[in-house]
Amino acid sequence: MPTHTVTNQVPPLVDYDAAEVPAILEALERGGAGHALDELHEIGRLAGSAHAQELGDLAEEHQPVLQTHDRYGHRVDEVRYDPSYHELMRHAVRFGLHGAPWADTRPVPHLVRAAKTSVWSQVDAGHGCPISMTYAVVPALRANADLAARYEPLLSSREYDPVLRPLADKPGLIAGMSMTEKQGGSDVRANTTTAAPQPDGTYRITGHKWFTSAPMSDFFLTLAQAPGGLSCFFVPRVLPDGTRNPFHLQRLKDKLGNHSNASSEVEYDGTVGWLVGDEGRGVPTIIEMVNLTRLDCTLASATGMRTGTIMAIHHARHRRAFGADLVDQPLMRNVLADLAIEAEGATTAGLWLAELTDRATTGDEAADLLRRISLAVSKYYVCKRGPIHAAEALECLGGNGYVEDSRMPRLYREAPLMSVWEGSGNVAALDVLRALAKQPATLTAFLDEVKSAAGADSALDTAIGRLEAEFTDFETLPHRARRIVGDMALVLQGSLLVRYGHPAVAEGFTRSRLGRDRGDVFGTLPAGLDTGAIIERLTPKVG
Known part of the structure; x- marks a missing residue:
């Protein structure tokens, strides 16, 4: 119909190099990161493509779904994501936007990672949450030398594996953080979650966490009150013997935005954790x-x-x-x-x-x-x-x-x-x-x-x-x-x-x-x- 002739409408912004940003390219040049330009433009072309934009749309539209039990009544405490989310994660890990800078011996790896992250994250913000937490967890994990030696190589691996299984059996890991509680929020010293030491050197953690994003991550750093005060603990979703660590997902938050990323409330019920750093030195x-x-x-x-x-x-x-x-x-x-x-x-x-x-x-x-x-x-x-x-x-x-x-x-x-x-x-x-x-x-x-x-x-x-x-x-x-x-x-x-x-x-x-x-x-x-x-x-x- 003549009334439906489309004029003066804007064509889609698609199929362009999102890395062609002078402020980013100039920062890399100043920092001596010319070696990163080829990969940065690869990321930019993908981020500006119709395919990547569709992945972001799908991940936003099809929000994560919580499954607390399987068909037989067993607790599984899993979150199901749209396949688009996993593809976004796979690209982010392949590009090394997670823990890869900690193993990169080339110049200015953190500057390079920041530039690449800034270019890629325009596609979808939600999956950037677990990517960011995985990047940030490494220095804290180093407060336990044994855990760091065992798992840091997997945190910097460029392979993404979303299946919950023992950490040692995985080609790469995603990490999370489980800190805040409903009575304290940012005031983590008000946390009431407890951690009881065990004869085998582990702790049993009991309490409720108010905001735990990306709950399908392989492990979490969490804060709990040990006998010596507020302390930091390494809490895997799956224990070394293959059994599920008690990590009960109560609900997913109904958020204003960040829809592709699941944010949950978690109940710890005798959950196994390993101390990271000294007791009382959690913060x-x-x-x-x-x-x-x-x-x-x-x-x-x-x-x-x-x-x-x-x-x-x-x-x-x-x-x-x-x-x-x-x-x-x-x-x-x-x-x-x-x-x-x-x-x-x-x-x-x-x-x-x-x-x-x-x-x-x-x-x-x-x-x-x-x-x-x-x-x-x-x-x-x-x-x-x-x-x-x-x-x-x-x-x-x-x-x-x-x-x-x-x-x-x-x-x-x-x-x-x-x-x-x-x-x-x-x-x-x-x-x-x-x-x-x-x-x-x-x-x-x-x-x-x-x-x-x-x-x-x-x-x-x-x-x-x-x-x-x-x-x-x-x-x-x-x-x-x-x-x-x-x-x-x-x-x-x-x-x-x-x-x-x-x-x-x-x-x-x-x-x-x-x-x-x-x-x-x-x-x-x-x-x-x-x-x-x-x-x-x-x-x-x-x-």
């Missing part, structure tokens, strides 16, 4: 695991911002309104450039943090000190900005962006999770103050880092001076924590962009985020910026 044992998952939260939010911006730019380039292409309308260009600046600042910070991780894991104490404070700062701010950014990117598509087919609603639902995972905004902001109190040298390290761009941008210099003045009134710091930590994140991103970023992006960031032209919403960039160069950096190269 110090898992702290590096938390740091690494916070890194992935930052990267995930940056990826969401970048993906939303790319989709908005693609739409604006192919849609006409009021007599011109949307991308050529001055106010739309202002919005798109502003979204792109935010995404590039977050991406640059996330990759810089990954490079710091490379330095810290090779014994660079100064890098470790700087990473400690910068991770908490960036996790707070970047993840806070994610939902606001997703809403604006969605709006660029108008009504089409509010429809599920656009994938924008999925992006919008995912955005708040990163700010909640591994500590809400308040927890992250107060953790910065805690770090400053326990390790005052972290503030010196942070200020020295951002001042390395001194003299290059007047707005940045002024913002750093204002930030330093915030630390003269220590009594009211907790009340002002969010503003101070947000300002720290802004001067960090500004400094990184001034030193390493595209000049147009750096100028746009410092003038709109640090100077007097700071706006309350996206699309309020000051006049005179090179918006064309900024938008071009995130324009997808289709065809």
Whole structure:
């Protein structure tokens, strides 16, 4: 019918190289990671393909299903996933996005892994949860040398095996974490789960865990109260003799987003665990695991911002309104450039943090000190900005962006999770103050880092001076924590962009985020910026 002739609709954004992102490629070049480019572009081409996008759609649409018992009444406590989920996991493991960096002897493996993860995770966010936990678990597991020697090679293996069976019989492992409880949440010291020591050196764990994601993982690090205090334990789903460890899945959470990933409540009932680290040292044992998952939260939010911006730019380039292409309308260009600046600042910070991780894991104490404070700062701010950014990117598509087919609603639902995972905004902001109190040298390290761009941008210099003045009134710091930590994140991103970023992006960031032209919403960039160069950096190269 003539009324159904389709015009002025945007073609699908498909069959492009999602790795063609200047901020990512430039970070790898600076870090000396040229050896990773071929694989990165392989991942990018797959991530931008119709096939991979369909896998993400299917995994999102067909959510995991809990099966507590088999047909005969035996407890099985299994979660059934759509085949698309397992294919996504298989690709992620094959690309080494899980524990592979810990066994990679090539330069900057954590930076490389961060770049690859950022490119791939735009396909589906949910399966990134077990991938991230597997990556983060390795340093904590090393607190038990025997367990680390036995299982670390399997955590870095590039073979994915979703079947529950004894760990020693598997070609590769996926790890999880089971920490929080309903009465405490982020306050894990309020945990009531108990761990009773046994004559054979194991512990029997009893209690209820409120959020345990990816419950089909092969083992979990969990916190429980041992006689010596809160301690960390290694809990496999299947025991070495082939029997199921009591790990009763009570229900799956009905979540706002992250639908492809199962999050569960778990009941431990005399569950067998092995101590990791010393009794009473549970929190110090898992702290590096938390740091690494916070890194992935930052990267995930940056990826969401970048993906939303790319989709908005693609739409604006192919849609006409009021007599011109949307991308050529001055106010739309202002919005798109502003979204792109935010995404590039977050991406640059996330990759810089990954490079710091490379330095810290090779014994660079100064890098470790700087990473400690910068991770908490960036996790707070970047993840806070994610939902606001997703809403604006969605709006660029108008009504089409509010429809599920656009994938924008999925992006919008995912955005708040990163700010909640591994500590809400308040927890992250107060953790910065805690770090400053326990390790005052972290503030010196942070200020020295951002001042390395001194003299290059007047707005940045002024913002750093204002930030330093915030630390003269220590009594009211907790009340002002969010503003101070947000300002720290802004001067960090500004400094990184001034030193390493595209000049147009750096100028746009410092003038709109640090100077007097700071706006309350996206699309309020000051006049005179090179918006064309900024938008071009995130324009997808289709065809």
